[in-house]
Amino acid sequence: MKPPGRWNWLVPAVSVGGLLPAAVLAADAMRGVLGANPIKQATHQTGQLALILLLLSLACTPLRRLTHWPWPARIRKALGLLAFFYAALHLGIYLLDQDLSLSQMAQDILKRPFVTVGFLALLLLLPLALTSTPRSVARLGFARWTRLHRLVYPAVGLATLHYWWGVKKDHTGPLIVVLGLIALFAVRWLWPDKRKRKT
Amino acid sequence: MAKLPVQREGDEVGADTAQPNLQPATSRPATSRREFLRSATLFTATVAGLGGGLELLTRRPSGAEAAGKSAAPLGRVKRPLGPYDTSEAVTPYEQATTYNNFYEFGLDKSDPAQNAGSLRTRPWTVRIDGEVRKPQTVDMDTLQSWFPLEDRVYRMRCVEGWSMVMPWMGFPLAALIRRLEPTGKAKYVRFTSLHDPAQMPGQRSQVLQWPYTEGLRLDEALHPLTFMALGLDGRALPNQNGAPLRLVVPWKYGFKGIKSIVRITLTSERPVTTWALAAPSEYGFYANVNPAVDHPRWSQATERRIGELSRRQTLPFNGYAEQVAHLYKGLDLRLNF
Numbered sequence: 001m002k003p004p005g006r007w008n009w010l011v012p013a014v015s016v017g018g019l020l021p022a023a024v025l026a027a028d029a030m031r032g033v034l035g036a037n038p039i040k041q042a043t044h045q046t047g048q049l050a051l052i053l054l055l056l057s058l059a060c061t062p063l064r065r066l067t068h069w070p071w072p073a074r075i076r077k078a079l080g081l082l083a084f085f086y087a088a089l090h091l092g093i094y095l096l097d098q099d100l101s102l103s104q105m106a107q108d109i110l111k112r113p114f115v116t117v118g119f120l121a122l123l124l125l126l127p128l129a130l131t132s133t134p135r136s137v138a139r140l141g142f143a144r145w146t147r148l149h150r151l152v153y154p155a156v157g158l159a160t161l162h163y164w165w166g167v168k169k170d171h172t173g174p175l176i177v178v179l180g181l182i183a184l185f186a187v188r189w190l191w192p193d194k195r196k197r198k199t
Numbered sequence: 200m201a202k203l204p205v206q207r208e209g210d211e212v213g214a215d216t217a218q219p220n221l222q223p224a225t226s227r228p229a230t231s232r233r234e235f236l237r238s239a240t241l242f243t244a245t246v247a248g249l250g251g252g253l254e255l256l257t258r259r260p261s262g263a264e265a266a267g268k269s270a271a272p273l274g275r276v277k278r279p280l281g282p283y284d285t286s287e288a289v290t291p292y293e294q295a296t297t298y299n300n301f302y303e304f305g306l307d308k309s310d311p312a313q314n315a316g317s318l319r320t321r322p323w324t325v326r327i328d329g330e331v332r333k334p335q336t337v338d339m340d341t342l343q344s345w346f347p348l349e350d351r352v353y354r355m356r357c358v359e360g361w362s363m364v365m366p367w368m369g370f371p372l373a374a375l376i377r378r379l380e381p382t383g384k385a386k387y388v389r390f391t392s393l394h395d396p397a398q399m400p401g402q403r404s405q406v407l408q409w410p411y412t413e414g415l416r417l418d419e420a421l422h423p424l425t426f427m428a429l430g431l432d433g434r435a436l437p438n439q440n441g442a443p444l445r446l447v448v449p450w451k452y453g454f455k456g457i458k459s460i461v462r463i464t465l466t467s468e469r470p471v472t473t474w475a476l477a478a479p480s481e482y483g484f485y486a487n488v489n490p491a492v493d494h495p496r497w498s499q500a501t502e503r504r505i506g507e508l509s510r511r512q513t514l515p516f517n518g519y520a521e522q523v524a525h526l527y528k529g530l531d532l533r534l535n536f
Contacts, residue, residue, distance in 0.1 A: 009238040013245035020250030021257065035309060036298030036505045037361055041259060048257040099509045107498070114496040165496060168359070169477060170306050170406050 007074060014075045018082035021049055022089065039097045046093060047118075047166075048173070050086035051159050053079050054125075055180055058156060062187035077132055080152070084129040087122045087159075118162035124155035156181065259307060283424055284352040285518070290363035292432050294505050299439045300357065301458055302407055303392065303399035310401070311439035318398050318459065320443040329464035330385035333378075339443050343429060345378065346370035351426050351447070356488045356517045358452035362502045367447055368430030373421045381417070381465050388420040389413075389470035390446055391462035399459075407473055413446065413457035414470030414484065418526055424449055424519060450519040452486045483536040487527070488517035492536050 025042060028034050034041045057079035060072035098104040108115040128149055130136070137145045160181065164174040280286055301311035304318075323339035348368050356362045376388070394410035396402040402409045419425060426447040429436050436442040441458025448455050454474050464470075474482035481495055490500045490513040501510040516523050527535075 006234075006238075009242040010245070013242040014249060017246040017249030018253070020246065021253045024254060024258065035259070036294035037308070037503065039503070040361070045257045045259070049253060052253065052256060097503070097510075104498075111493075112496055169302075170404075 007071065010071060010074055011078050014078045015082070018053060018078065019085075021045070022086070039093060043090060043093045043097060046086045046090040047163070050083050050090055051156075051163060051177060053083035053086060054152070054156050054159065055177065055184070057083055058152065058181075058184055062184050062191070065191040065193065066187060081129060081132055084122075084125045087125060091119070091122055114162060114165040117158040117165070121155045121158035121162060124151045124158070128152060128155075259309065280352065281350070283522075284350070285354055285364060286352075287354065287364050289352060289366050289432075290505055295363055295365060295431065296437045296439060298505060300359075300453065301401075301439055301441070303401045303409075303411065303459070304439065305401050306406065312437075314400055315438035315442075317400065318393075318438045318442065320438065320459075323443050323461075325444065325460060326462045327379055327464075328462070329389070329466050330382040331465050332380035332382060342375075342444070346374050348430065351428075353424075353426070353447060353449035354517050355447075355449065355453055355456075356502060356513065358454055358482065358486070358494065358499075360494075360497055360499070360502050362504050362511070362513075362517075364504075365447075366432045367426060367428040368433070369426055369428040369447070371423055372425045372427050372446070373423060375427060375463075376417075376420060376465070379465070384467045385465040386417055387466045387469050388415050388417060389462075389464040389466050390457045390460050391464070392457055393459045393461045407477055410461075411457055411473045412470060413455055413472050414466075415448065415455075416469075416526075417465070419448070419523075422523060422526065424522055450488060450516040450523045452482075452488060454482065455486050485527075485532075485535050487532065487536075488513060489515060489532055489536065491515070492533055 025034075025045060029038060029042065032038070057076050060076040060079065063069070063072040095102075095105055098108075109119045110116070128151060131140065131145065131148060140148065160174065160177050163177060164171065167174060297312045298308045299311040300308065301315065304311040304314040321339065324336050325339065325342055326336045328334040347370070349370060351367045351369070353365055353367060354362060355365050372388075390413045392411040393399065394402065415425070426449075428441070428445050428447045429443055431437065431440055436445065438459075441456070444460045445458040446456050446460065455472075469484065472484055474486075475484050488499075493499050499513055502513045503510050514520070
């Protein structure tokens with residue numbers, strides 16, 4: 001399913017736009033303008049980016065059902081991969097914050113539910129990122145591939161929980177994410193997929 | 200963007216009538232040029248929209264100029280380190296005054312430096328009451344004149360896992376308490392911060408119960424390390440660091456160091472303290488720095504000294520165990536965290 005020429009610019013634009021914050025973050029880090037605690041700052045920003053992009057990728061289907069626009073479906077994969085990229089970066093920077101101590105990370109994952117759920121969320125996204133190519137769809141068969149990719153729902157739930165438990169006192173950010181998720185699922189429920197209904 | 204998919208070549212209204220010499224629908228070079236420009240425009244707009252939107256949502260601008268940089272010098276000469284001072288490298292003034300937890304001015308570390316300009320620190324009075332023989336309301340300048348100013352270079356360990364070395368100026372709290380003559384019933388000291396949402400915009404949100412209150416056991420308050428700061432690095436305390444008067448208890452987590460104090464009350468009952476009230480399972484009354492007792496969400500075994508690349512081991516009582524551990528003999532520090 002190659003997109004017609006008119007849409008050639010779309011996925012590259014989403015990819016470049018989505019990677020822009022990473023480039024700015026790297027530039028800020030090199031200029032030393034991330035503030036007094038740069039690692040903490042980078043950890044927070046990459047985590048938030050991962051969750052926002054994951055939500056955007058989940059918004060594609062509801063948006064298509066509401067509007068019948070063709071473009072949301074075309075950028076879903078790019079958004080999902082960007083979310084995985086930032087989630088992996090988030091873990092990498094956290095590991096850097098632990099002086100790259102894998103044992104400290106393992107302890108944190110085992111002992112602290114806040115870290116456990118975040119790690120699980122990334123773990124669930126890993127097979128999705130690995131099977132994001134058209135060849136994987138063909139190899140797995142569309143039905144199995146779709147079932148596998150439903151892992152994104154527990155992943156986004158765990159990631160939201162991770163964010164919720166991670167903030168010190170002000171739950172505004174996590175609350176916005178929860179409300180966004182509720183809205184997305186409400187749209188899915190109120191505007192069911194008609195194609196699926198017929199078969 | 201919504202209209203674009205339904206637009207078709209040749210649909211352009213007005214193009215033919217306005218410029219009849221151009222035939223857009225059939226002339227191939229013109230169409231492909233327009234097609235290219237159209238794609239380029241949409242590409243740029245999408246990159247800017249998505250990238251800019253993500254930046255707007257997640258990037259925290261830093262490097263707020265320290266509001267206290269122009270603070271008046273307190274006219275003191277640096278003296279050699281005293282018995283309570285650490286010889287560790289002092290945290291740069293720029294970082295110590297732009298990376299602050301002071302929720303009265305916002306939740307981000309950079310918020311206090313940006314927003315604390317609205318705090319008026321003169322005239323300022325401190326009410327002193329409770330179990331004292333000389334209850335009174337004293338003007339800040341008068342209070343300051345009661346004691347000779349001392350320098351104290353202390354480690355400061357935040358409960359969030361980072362630390363600084365701060366060159367405070369001020370006077371020991373013990374000197375103030377002795378002057379007030381506590382009664383026999385005094386067992387604790389309660390401190391209260393200013394509560395004025397007009398000056399402290401963060402108080403308009405109910406993220407904590409205002410005013411911020413903190414407390415110490417009387418023996419902790421009388422310990423020679425316990426300090427009332429009104430200056431930093433030879434200058435008047437910047438607003439974002441707790442001007443005009445703040446508490447410094449170097450063996451406890453930073454949130455015990457209540458800022459912008461307007462009231463000091465000696466009590467017979469243990470005071471309710473703000474963070475212990477907000478999250479009792481995470482923050483206790485004692486809040487002694489203790490690498491063996493983790494925060495539920497992170498380890499307290501190590502800390503990041505601001506400006507350093509790798510983490511440091513956190514020391515019991517923040518390295519002041521020799522001076523203060525005896526205060527807690529027989530107390531289970533796991534339960535009384």
